Amino acid sequence: MPAEEFVAGWISGALGLVLGHPFDTVKVRLQTQTTYRGIVDCMVKTYRHESLLGFFKGMSFPIASISVVNSVLFGVYSNALLALTATSHQERRAQPPSYTHVFIAGCTGGFLQAYCLAPFDLIKVRLQNQTEPRAKPGSPPPRYRGPIHCAASIFQAEGPRGLFRGAWALTLRDTPTLGIYFVTYEWLCRQFTPDGQNPSSGTVLVAGGFAGIISWVAATPLDVIKSRMQMAGLKQRAYGGLLDCIVSSARQEGLGVFFRGLTINSARAFPVNAITFLSYEYLLLSWG
Numbered sequence: 050m051p052a053e054e055f056v057a058g059w060i061s062g063a064l065g066l067v068l069g070h071p072f073d074t075v076k077v078r079l080q081t082q083t084t085y086r087g088i089v090d091c092m093v094k095t096y097r098h099e100s101l102l103g104f105f106k107g108m109s110f111p112i113a114s115i116s117v118v119n120s121v122l123f124g125v126y127s128n129a130l131l132a133l134t135a136t137s138h139q140e141r142r143a144q145p146p147s148y149t150h151v152f153i154a155g156c157t158g159g160f161l162q163a164y165c166l167a168p169f170d171l172i173k174v175r176l177q178n179q180t181e182p183r184a185k186p187g188s189p190p191p192r193y194r195g196p197i198h199c200a201a202s203i204f205q206a207e208g209p210r211g212l213f214r215g216a217w218a219l220t221l222r223d224t225p226t227l228g229i230y231f232v233t234y235e236w237l238c239r240q241f242t243p244d245g246q247n248p249s250s251g252t253v254l255v256a257g258g259f260a261g262i263i264s265w266v267a268a269t270p271l272d273v274i275k276s277r278m279q280m281a282g283l284k285q286r287a288y289g290g291l292l293d294c295i296v297s298s299a300r301q302e303g304l305g306v307f308f309r310g311l312t313i314n315s316a317r318a319f320p321v322n323a324i325t326f327l328s329y330e331y332l333l334l335s336w337g
């Protein structure tokens with residue numbers, strides 16, 4: 050099983066992540082809290098209340114964990130294509146796989162990465178939603194002191210299953226949308242690249258950026274549900290399950306609720322995925 054794809058996926062995931070984290074914090078807050086009027090209001094309040102650091106809350110942990118998850122995604126994707134089409138990454142420019150194969154491989158990668166991602170994403174969302182400013186003497190301490198403390202508290206209160214809160218919603222979100230992600234990327238690359246050649250850096254950036262945007266547009270409704278399921282069990286109301294969460298969110302807030310965070314998700318998706326794909330392709334090319 051070729052392993053370079055895993056390593057390249059890991060490094061490129063980390064680079065994309067740093068760039069995207071401030072957007073991600075604003076997104077999670079808009080999706081799960083009602084105190085903000087919009088993106089700008091959320092940014093201003095976060096900055097005033099918590100300084101620039103507020104935007105980077107909960108980042109060190111995703112860097113260590115979510116980039117490993119990205120390595121699962123790209124590694125499984127590439128190896129699934131190898132199994133389906135018997136071509137390695139280097140051979141795929143000369144013999145491009147069909148879009149059906151790309152889609153199946155993307156969904157496989159998406160499905161497997163969702164399970165690895167679930168506990169890390171839960172911890173990220175819980176930490177991002179702690180809006181208390183950094184420790185001031187005399188103020189009450191936030192519920193979680195950091196990622197390890199957060200994981201341990203959830204584990205103690207709810208057992209190992211507690212760490213997989215929202216995992217179903219996450220799997221439903223990621224399986225089809227990561228199929229769409231790789232199909233969009235491949236399709237756009239092929240539109241702008243002569244047959245048999247490698248896409249230029251510009252093409253990879255644009256194709257990666259749009260792959261990110263399109264897959265996030267498709268993923269946003271379930272992303273909202275996922276974040277809410279992950280926050281349930283804390284101060285917000287608990288849901289009877291995925292369906293209950295969908296129905297009661299729609300009833301209380303209207304259908305628009307499923308598009309909360311769409312703009313910010315898209316704004317984040319372009320740079321993150323442009324850099325992820327560019328560094329991924331570049332690393333694999335330079336390793337021959």
Ligand SMILES: C[N+](C)(C)CCCC[C@H](N)C(=O)O
Nearest residue numbers: 223226227264265268318321
């Ligand atoms: C499929 N879905 C859109 C949910 C996620 C796509 C993930 C791609 C990248 N790691 C990112 O964070 O943007």
